[in-house]
Amino acid sequence: MDKILIVYHSEEGIIYKMAEAIKKGIESSNSFEVIMKIAEQANQEDLKAASGIAIGTPDYFDYMAGSVKDFFDRTFYAVQSKIRGSLTANMPCVFFVSGGTGGGPALESLKKIGSYFRFNIIDYVVSGPRIKEDILKKCELLGRRLAEMVKKEKK
Secondary structure (H helix, E strand, O other): OOEEEEEEOOOOOHHHHHHHHHHHHHHOOOOOEEEEEEOOOOOHHHHHHEEEEEEEEEOEOOEOOHHHHHHHHHHOHHHEEOOOEEOOOOOEEEEEEEOOOOOHHHHHHHHHHHHHHOOEEEEEEEEOOOOOHHHHHHHHHHHHHHHHHHHHHHO
């Protein structure tokens, strides 16, 4: 069974709840094993085994959480090949962010690094400092969209 990886950092629980909603959306397709890991525990083998990825972070100082940046730092060169190119090229990817100012700067930092990994960035969900039911519904839809894109890429 193909895998979709969810990597996130959550202190207050908002990003964790968003990750759970994305997982629920992915699982509704009944087509994927979902691997959900905090950024500190996720590694290059998780990324290499994934057919799609969702990455979540709070906005800290107008940037992603340090542990999420560390995940990118630890895995980047491991997924680059001089022969095959980027092993993550065109991998379907979604982002989810929360922040007191709306999370925009952290989202932009995710997009920039995602472009270096050559992810196929599908969409994102951004929450304010409090999680609302409509945001969780958007996250569930985001998970469904990610699963649909991974299915499409596999054909």
